[in-house]
Amino acid sequence: MSPRPDVSEERKEQIIDAATHVFARSGYAKARMDDIAKETGVSKGTLYWYFKNKDAILLAILDNLLDRELAAIRKLEQQPGSAREQLLATIDITITDLKKMEPLTPLMFEFFSLAKRHKLIQKAIKEYFRKYMEVLNSIIQRGMDQGEFKPGNPQDVSIAIGAILEGTFLLRVYDSKIVKLEEHIRSSVDLLLDGLLV
Amino acid sequence: MSPRPDVSEERKEQIIDAATHVFARSGYAKARMDDIAKETGVSKGTLYWYFKNKDAILLAILDNLLDRELAAIRKLEQQPGSAREQLLATIDITITDLKKMEPLTPLMFEFFSLAKRHKLIQKAIKEYFRKYMEVLNSIIQRGMDQGEFKPGNPQDVSIAIGAILEGTFLLRVYDSKIVKLEEHIRSSVDLLLDGLLV
Amino acid sequence: MSPRPDVSEERKEQIIDAATHVFARSGYAKARMDDIAKETGVSKGTLYWYFKNKDAILLAILDNLLDRELAAIRKLEQQPGSAREQLLATIDITITDLKKMEPLTPLMFEFFSLAKRHKLIQKAIKEYFRKYMEVLNSIIQRGMDQGEFKPGNPQDVSIAIGAILEGTFLLRVYDSKIVKLEEHIRSSVDLLLDGLLV
Amino acid sequence: MSPRPDVSEERKEQIIDAATHVFARSGYAKARMDDIAKETGVSKGTLYWYFKNKDAILLAILDNLLDRELAAIRKLEQQPGSAREQLLATIDITITDLKKMEPLTPLMFEFFSLAKRHKLIQKAIKEYFRKYMEVLNSIIQRGMDQGEFKPGNPQDVSIAIGAILEGTFLLRVYDSKIVKLEEHIRSSVDLLLDGLLV
DNA sequence: TATGAATGAGTTTTCATTCAT
DNA sequence: AATGAATGAAAACTCATTCAT
Numbered sequence A, B, C, D: 001m002s003p004r005p006d007v008s009e010e011r012k013e014q015i016i017d018a019a020t021h022v023f024a025r026s027g028y029a030k031a032r033m034d035d036i037a038k039e040t041g042v043s044k045g046t047l048y049w050y051f052k053n054k055d056a057i058l059l060a061i062l063d064n065l066l067d068r069e070l071a072a073i074r075k076l077e078q079q080p081g082s083a084r085e086q087l088l089a090t091i092d093i094t095i096t097d098l099k100k101m102e103p104l105t106p107l108m109f110e111f112f113s114l115a116k117r118h119k120l121i122q123k124a125i126k127e128y129f130r131k132y133m134e135v136l137n138s139i140i141q142r143g144m145d146q147g148e149f150k151p152g153n154p155q156d157v158s159i160a161i162g163a164i165l166e167g168t169f170l171l172r173v174y175d176s177k178i179v180k181l182e183e184h185i186r187s188s189v190d191l192l193l194d195g196l197l198v
Numbered sequence E: 001t002a003t004g005a006a007t008g009a010g011t012t013t014t015c016a017t018t019c020a021t
Numbered sequence F: 001a002a003t004g005a006a007t008g009a010a011a012a013c014t015c016a017t018t019c020a021t
Helices: A006-025 A034-041 A044-050 A054-076 A084-113 A119-145 A152-176 A179-197 B007-028 B033-040 B043-051 B054-076 B083-114 B119-145 B154-174 B182-194 C008-026 C033-040 C044-050 C055-077 C083-115 C119-145 C152-174 C181-196 D007-026 D033-040 D044-050 D054-076 D081-116 D120-147 D154-174 D181-198
Strands: none
Touching: A006 A034, A006 A044, A006 A084, A006 C055, A006 D081, A034 A044, A034 B083, A034 C055, A034 C083, A044 B154, A044 D181, A054 A119, A054 C152, A084 A119, A084 A152, A084 A179, A084 B083, A084 B154, A084 D120, A119 A152, A119 B154, A152 B154, A152 C181, A179 B182, A179 C033, A179 C181, A179 D033, B007 B033, B007 B043, B007 B054, B007 B083, B054 B119, B083 B119, B083 B154, B119 B154, B119 D120, B154 B182, B154 D044, B182 C083, C008 C044, C008 C083, C055 C119, C083 C119, C083 C152, C083 C181, C083 D081, C083 D154, C119 C152, C119 D154, C152 D120, C152 D154, C181 D033, C181 D154, C181 D181, D007 D033, D007 D044, D007 D054, D007 D181, D033 D044, D054 D081, D054 D120, D081 D120, D081 D154, D081 D181, D154 D181
């Protein structure tokens, strides 16, 4: 109802941005509220005006990250072109996303690590995954229906693609000299398409 | 020869085993030395008799895990059969390994999360990755040399397979109902092989 | 000017005062931060708000004590009268100081004990000593120049006087029944002056 | 009864010697039983075979030190010569002793620091002091009786001398470059004798 | 809204002491 | 006599959270 988003939202975002970097840099446990306050440029007390506690900031970060990615995905949904073209466009967008995420890698893995114990995190990423799979599934399904792809279980293909995307992101952690995010996602997807295309 | 069998190594392993479960359950930060002591069935002081500090226990766990995996990999090195058969055998072994790792998933991601800040962790997993890649590369190379696989860059293929393995392990965290470790690794690798085999 | 008077300095002094007594009573090692907190009437956390650690409190105490003594010494510097009178005035002031220090005797010796290992303590007391010697030296020098004292090395006399002052303070520890701080400093200095005065 | 002191005594002395250095180096609180064990060349458990606990070692060190000094003092008691000569001989012996003590300075001050809280330490040093005073008193008394020294209270003179001895030892802690143990004890005692001698 | 001083529960780590061998 | 693994009490220190201003 308010014509302009009040300052509160803006301040909240500042905190989320700052905290994202602090958590990525130091890890959730090692990051101190003082660090986040300093990085945001406010006092420690202010953090508690906008967020219930440290955990709530973490959750807000996750929601924020997933929202951004989902926004990108939604852009795909009504793209024109062949299934192959649409699939590659999806990969392109995801690569762009993952590249933006690179500096946040430690934080991403922290979310994965916490997922089992932290039901809200679990729920958030599961929901994100479901939406992402939906997009891939529908593209693959269409490709199969239209005879562009070999017939099979679309979900299996989606998961294979998802695994390549996330897996390459992960392999980078082992050795970022050897594993190049964009290059290797593309080469892996190409290999997959070699077998998939009719 | 020694009158009292040296119980040191055994005790160290007990601690490592216990700590592995505690860290996997609670996360490194939340896990208390008391928990590890209790789980091991010794006193807190004993932990410090065998390990310098909490961090040293974490490192020992990682070394332990990687040692076990490398031992499995080494078994592959002189396996007979076609490149395809050997590759599938490698996948089989890795699947078995990954299944054993399933309960430790949060701990694995914690290692990935820590890798950037923790040089010893970084070094350990990098070395592991190098050895794993060596095995895959040599199989793929042989397959290409012998005309079993299409020609190409073996390393790219290895990374695609590595991404599928680790990526599927990761996708499970999103939704373990949808993503089945063994089934989806196999179906993804099959897709890859469809394009790879001549 | 500031709306809330800065309570920081005051609070710091409260802690220093309390800690002085706790350290004198229990010794540095035996004194617990909890004791200091309780004696100050604040929580343990507050101690760490004002001081980095236990050691920093000890240092602050030393600076505080030496500052007070130096302030007393500075009063002497432009006193009128003969060299003998001025020397006795200096002794008087030092006696007054040492009497105030009596309850802190164990702490003083702790500083001396720590001096070799603790460079900041060493530096602080050395600087104090240098200033104290300067005052004595200049008085003795004047007395010699003006023919009031026998000629000689002023520094040797200053050290003799310093030794009597500190030495009497120390002998009290052996047996405070036998050694009376004021009485024996005076009698010892008198003996010295017997030989020194022309 | 046993003709030769059994090995126990010897081992005890080894521990005392080692512990003396460890305590002097690290201070009582910081010194670990492990350090003493290592320095002695035995295991930690062995220390407890010979001493009830850490405190008992400290006490044994003090007794040991005082015994050695008392032995030196006893040598003085029937020295020939004038009172002045005998006094200077006493000073000589004490200087020799104090020089030996120099490396133990931090430990000595630790004893002084502990004296108030630790009744056994207090008692030991008080007894030592009494004996030392007796020797000085009797020399001074004889000097006065025989007209070699000006009449006065012998105890006051003894305390002045004691203060010079201990005080010079202490001033060294302030600045060992400026204060030279032997040189300044001699010069200070000379100043005192200037006034004391008839 | 914003601040930052104050709190105190929580945790790692140390180390004197014990005791089975 | 001697060892050294094991214990657990003790203490320093951290830091999320609160709250008076």
